[in-house]
Amino acid sequence: MSGWSSAAVTRKRPLPNPISTSTGPGGSNSPARSSARGGSGASTTYERMTSTGMSLGTRALMSPRGASQLHLRQREHEPSLTVLRRCYSLPAMSLYRHPEVYATLLSPEPDVFEHVLDWIDVYLDGPLESVMDPCCGPGTWLLPFAVRDLHVAGNDLLPQMVAECRRRLGEAAELTEGDMRSLAFETGPFDVVFNLHSSIGHLPDLSGAAAHLSSVRDHLRPDGLYFLGACVYDGALVEEDVHVLYESEPMYIPSGGMAAVRYESVRRDPVRSEETIRVQLLSRDVVECPESFEEEYVLKTFQRDVLRGLLEEVGGFDLLAVHAMEEDGHPDRGLQSNCGDVTLVLRKRP
Ligand SMILES: C[S@@+](CC[C@H](N)C(=O)[O-])C[C@H]1O[C@@H](n2cnc3c(N)ncnc32)[C@H](O)[C@@H]1O
Numbered sequence: 226m227s228g229w230s231s232a233a234v235t236r237k238r239p240l241p242n243p244i245s246t247s248t249g250p251g252g253s254n255s256p257a258r259s260s261a262r263g264g265s266g267a268s269t270t271y272e273r274m275t276s277t278g279m280s281l282g283t284r285a286l287m288s289p290r291g292a293s294q295l296h297l298r299q300r301e302h303e304p305s306l307t308v309l310r311r312c313y314s315l316p317a318m319s320l321y322r323h324p325e326v327y328a329t330l331l332s333p334e335p336d337v338f339e340h341v342l343d344w345i346d347v348y349l350d351g352p353l354e355s356v357m358d359p360c361c362g363p364g365t366w367l368l369p370f371a372v373r374d375l376h377v378a379g380n381d382l383l384p385q386m387v388a389e390c391r392r393r394l395g396e397a398a399e400l401t402e403g404d405m406r407s408l409a410f411e412t413g414p415f416d417v418v419f420n421l422h423s424s425i426g427h428l429p430d431l432s433g434a435a436a437h438l439s440s441v442r443d444h445l446r447p448d449g450l451y452f453l454g455a456c457v458y459d460g461a462l463v464e465e466d467v468h469v470l471y472e473s474e475p476m477y478i479p480s481g482g483m484a485a486v487r488y489e490s491v492r493r494d495p496v497r498s499e500e501t502i503r504v505q506l507l508s509r510d511v512v513e514c515p516e517s518f519e520e521e522y523v524l525k526t527f528q529r530d531v532l533r534g535l536l537e538e539v540g541g542f543d544l545l546a547v548h549a550m551e552e553d554g555h556p557d558r559g560l561q562s563n564c565g566d567v568t569l570v571l572r573k574r575p
Contacts, residue, residue: 315383318518320486320504321362324389326514328363330473330486331422338369340555341452345417348545348570350448357415359405359441360424364390364398371398378410406436414446421454421568426500426524431535434525438539447575451542452568454550458526459562460495467491470502470566482510491521498531499523529562542571 320327345353356370361379363386371377371394378399381387387402399412418441428434441451467489475485485507492501503521508514536542546557550566
C-alpha cells in the first residue's frame with residue numbers, strides 16, 4: 226500500500242463515460258480529448274499517484290511501438306476458435322488478462338447507465354426484455370441489465386473474460402466463447418445489442434466488420450437496436466498528439482488490493498485506419514497482477530464514408546442517430562467526418 230495517497234483512493238469514479246472522457250482535478254467532467262489538447266497543464270490522478278511514490282517504471286516495461294500490440298493479423302474469417310486464437314494473441318501483460326480489474330475500473334457509472342436507458346426509451350419500439358453484448362468482456366454492460374431481471378447474453382473471444390462474466394452474472398445468462406463475426410446464441414433474437422468502447426476496432430479488416438454486423442443483425446429481433454461504438458477518423462495525416470482518453474481513480478478490487486488505469490490515444494493513422502491505444506495500469510496487492518505495466522494495441526478506425534458504405538453493403542439496418550461520446554450530454558451529431566468516438570444507434574429493419 227505504500228505509495229498510494231489515501232486521499233486519492235476512492236470507490237467511485239466521477240466519470241460520465243468510461244474510455245471516452247477524463248476528469249481533471251476536483252472531478253470535473255470536461256471531455257478528456259479537448260482538455261488534453263488544450264494543454265491545461267493540470268496534473269492528472271495518474272500523475273498525482275505516481276508522484277506520491279507509485280513508480281510506473283515505464284522505460285523498463287516499454288517495448289518498441291507495436292511490439293506488444295494485440296496481434297490481429299489480416300486473414301479471412303475462419304470459424305475455428307483455435308485458428309482465431311492463433312491470430313489474437315494477447316501481450317504477456319494486458320488488462321484483458323485481469324478481467325476483475327477491468328470490470329472494477331471500467332464498469333459504467335450509474336448516471337451513464339441511466340443515459341443509455343434514456344436512449345433505449347427514445348429509440349426502441351416495443352418492450353425491452355433482452356440484451357446481448359458480442360464482446361462482453363467481464364459483463365460490464367450486461368450486469369446492470371441482469372440486475373433488472375432482463376435476459377442477458379454475452380460472447381467474448383477470451384475464456385477468462387467469459388469466466389469472469391459468468392461469475393458476475395450467474396447461471397441465468399447465456400454466455401458463449403467465440404468470435405464476434407460468427408455469433409452463436411441459443412436464446413434470442415434480442416431486443417437490444419451493445420458493443421461499446423470501439424470493440425469492433427479489434428477486427429482486422431472491413432470484411433470482418435461486415436461479417437460482425439451481419440451476425441448481430443441475425444440475432445436482433447425486427448425493430449431491435451444495435452448500439453455500436455466506433456471511432457470515425459478521416460484525417461489526412463498521421464497524428465501523434467498523445468492524449469488521455471480515460472483515467473480512473475484508484476479503486477478497490479473486490480478480491481483484494483487496488484488498481485488504477487489510464488488509456489491514451491498515442492497515434493492515429495488515417496491511411497491504415499488505425500488508432501494506437503496505450504494502456505497503463507498500476508496496482509497494489511491484486512492477486513497475480515503486476516504492480517505496473519503498459520501495453521499498446523491497435524484499434525481499427527473508420528472513415529465516415531467507408532462506414533456508411535459498410536452499413537449499406539451489409540444492409541438491414543437504419544441509422545437512427547450518432548451520439549458524440551466526447552461531448553457532455555452525448556448529443557446526436559449525425560455521422561460527420563472526423564467525429565471521433567461515437568455511438569451509432571442502428572435499428573434492424575422489420
Ligand atoms: C474493450 S473490451 C469491451 C468489454 C465490454 N463490452 C465493455 O464494454 O466493457 C473488448 C472485448 O472484446 C473482446 N474481443 C476482441 N476481439 C474479439 C472478437 N473477435 N470476438 C469477440 N470478442 C472479442 C476482448 O476479449 C475484450 O473482452
